Amino acid sequence: MVKHWKKGILPVLSAILVLSLTACSGAPSASNGGKSSDGTGGSGSDSKQVNATALAKAVKNDTAPIKGGVINYALVSDTPFEGILNPVFYDGNPDFEVFQFFYPSLFSIDSNLNIDDKGAATISFSADNKAVTVKIDPKLNWTDGNPVTAEDYAFSYEVIGHKDYEGPRYDSFMTNIVGMEEYHAGKAKTISGINVLNEKEVTIHFKEPNPSVKSGLWSTPLEKKVFQNIPVKDMAGSDPVRKNPIGYGPFKIKSMVTGESVEFVKNKDYFHGEPKLDGLHLKVVNPNVITEALKSGEIDWASYPTTRYDEASNPKNVQFLGQEELSYSYVGFKLGKFDQAKSLNIMDPNAKLANKSLRQALGYALNNEQVGKQLFHGLRVPATSLIPPAFKGYHDTNAKGITYDPDKAKKLLDEAGYVDTNGDGYREDPKGKELVLHYAAMSGDATAESLAKFYLQNWKDVGLHVELVDGRLLEFNSFYDRVQKDDPGIDIFGGAWGTGSDVDPGGLYGRGASFNYSRFTSEENDKLLKEGVSVKAFDDNYRKDIYNQWQAYMSEEAPIVPTLFRYSLEALNNRVANYDITRGKEYGADTFANITLTAEKAEAAQ
Structure with missing residues (x-):
């Protein structure tokens, strides 16, 4: 499915960071120092590699569709969804998977990931690119019957910019809006740079032109009539978010068991016409049983764990679609804390991982090539930078990154003074004190623990003592709660970012970004991130050069080490038709509204 969400959980095209942080599932053997039996770090003879570039992008089904029908969707997770069903407040991918059906982005994107004119709203720029006008479709209504207005769109900015807002979306993109900082500081009652023109049009004025507006403009309104009397600090826990959420998408919620299941019915008043399906039933399905659920026909549609994909034994009643993800897995290193009052990341010079040679060594120790081949069948490959290849124009194809090189890891540690002084097999710190690092990893399917142990063994192989x-393993919601709050018991953490459609990494790694979980800051990082969204960066070649410099700089500093670039998989029953995952496809904005079924019951495997 097309996810137009930006980084770090901000709403589509704006800085929505879809925390697709499902833990990696499964792991290769950690014997032989993480190398395969032939010493190459390969996958072993029993690993069947997938030609990821040949994966289909659209289902093939020429059978005439039935009228209506209900599709069964699996939210594949070993934990319940938290139930923060609003893009302004959520911070986890499971919640996104729920609200994507009723609370999508206002905007559609083209093949270059820029906002086009096919969505529920369009944009136009002023001559100097310092202002953008958003025009909402006159037919777009909330599922409670009220129109989606320019006031609603402006209100979402007012909530995010409010001093009592505790979510992650108040970042450098927001502070570039004229009057936003004064409003946030309580010096102004309104945001002077946001001007509502009429019921359906609003103009946003920026201090400086920002090319990210073309792909990363904040993309979801918040219904003012519903939320205006709720204190901002209480909104995330309020009934309109947790119990009775509304939206404007092709479906609406009929009933819900929070954390477990949702029954959707079609939104007959959807602005682009009544959806083809009568409804959609979503339920949480453990990754360990998703294959059987698909085989039996209990489930029609699911994001499929890449660890379970095997072309020889895949269910024959299911079609698989795949594409490069706008995401990557990573390990990160805690270097400080986030000052909530100042909305700033503050580095701690005494942090255990303050020495970048230690951070680099931790990265060079990880055999991600073996993980990608042996565990993910080639559907994940070693990551070389913090901009994934799906950003065709901005990923540095020449970047070498921090990839598996245990000898280099040992050399870096030796030179930095991390040596084993007592003969116990583990290195002490440069002062001769015991060094024990604590790694936070998420639970997932049955192999998640094996992967975590594989990384621990990789680190042990270079003499580093790392413990879980x-x-x-930590449950998803607990993991993020502790990482976000800078739990002092966490030194290293592992997860994945879904970047969304905007290449600007400032929402994840900026000085004021709450998603900057490592808490790394520097003047050079500030400078490069600022240049990447400057007036000069409207020139694509200039912007590419800046982001190449940034990718190299972050690889050198290593506050985060990307581990794997990813391909996503979706599994769909053979009765599903008219579904395409290609980014920028002409009807992409209405992907869910266009899905049809060609049989009353799902096909079961023979």
């Missing part, structure tokens, strides 16, 4: 936080 609390001695176990």
Whole structure:
């Protein structure tokens, strides 16, 4: 499915960081120092590699569709969804998977990931590119019957910019809006740079032109009539978010068991016409049983764990679609804390991982090529930078990154003074003190623990003593709660970012970005991130050069080490038709509204 969400959980095209942080599932053997039996770090003879570039992008089904029908969708997770069903407040991919059906982005994107004119709203720029006018489709209504207005769109900015807002979306993109900082500081009652022109049009004025507006403009309104009397600090926990959420998408919620299941019915008043399906039933399905659920026909549609994909034994009643993700897996290193009052990341010079040679060594120790081949069948490959290849114009194809090189890891540690002084097999710190690092990893399917242990073994192989936080994997919501709050018991953490359609990494790694979980800051990082969204960066070649410099700089500093670039998989029953995952496809804005079924019951595997 097309996810037009920006980084770090901000709404589509704006800085929505879809935390697609499902833990990696499965792991290769950690024997032989993480190398395969032939010493190459390969996958082993029993690993069947997938030609990822040959994966289909659209289902093939020429059978005449039935009228209506209900599709069964699996939210594949070993934990419940939290139930923060609003793009302004959520911070986890499971919640996104729920509200994507009723609360999508206002905007559609083209093949270059820029906003086009096919969505529920369009944009136009002023001559100097310092202002953008958003025009909302006159037919777009909330599912409670009220029109989606320019006031609603402006209100979402007012909530995000409010001093009591505790979510992650108040970042450098927001502070570039004229009057936003004064409003946030309580010096103004309104945001002077946001001007509502009429019921359906609003203009946003920026201090400086920002090319990210073309792809990363904040993309979701918040219904003012519903939320205006709720204190901002209480909104995330309020009934309109948790119990009775509304939206304007092709479906609306009929009933819900929070954390477990949602029954959707079609939104007959959807602005682009009544959806083809009568409804959609969503339920949480454990990754360990998703294959059987698909085989039996209990489930029609699911994001499929790449660890379970095997072309020889895949269910024959299911079609698989795949594409490069706008995302990457990573390990990150805690270097400080986030000052909520100042909305700033503050580095701690005494952090365990303050030495960049130690951070680099931790990265060079990880055999991600073996993980990608042996565990993910080639559907994940070693990551070389913090801009994934799906950003065709901005990923540095020449970047070498921090890839598997245990000898280099050992050399870096030796030179930095991390040596084993007592003969126990583990290195002490440069002062001769015991060095024990604590790694936070998320639970996932049955192989998630094996992957975590594989990384621990990789680190042990270069003499580093790393243990799991609390001695176990952490449940998704607990993991992010502790990482976000800078739990002092966490030194290293592993997850993945879904970047969304805007290449600007400032929402993840800026000085004021709450998603900057490592808390790394520097003047050079500030400078490069600022240049990447400057007036000069409207020139694509200039912007590419700046982001190449930034990718190299972050690889050198290593506050985050990307581990794997990813391909996503979706599995769909053979009765599903008219579904395409290609980014920028002409009807992409209405992907869910256009899905049809060609049989009353799902096809079961023979």
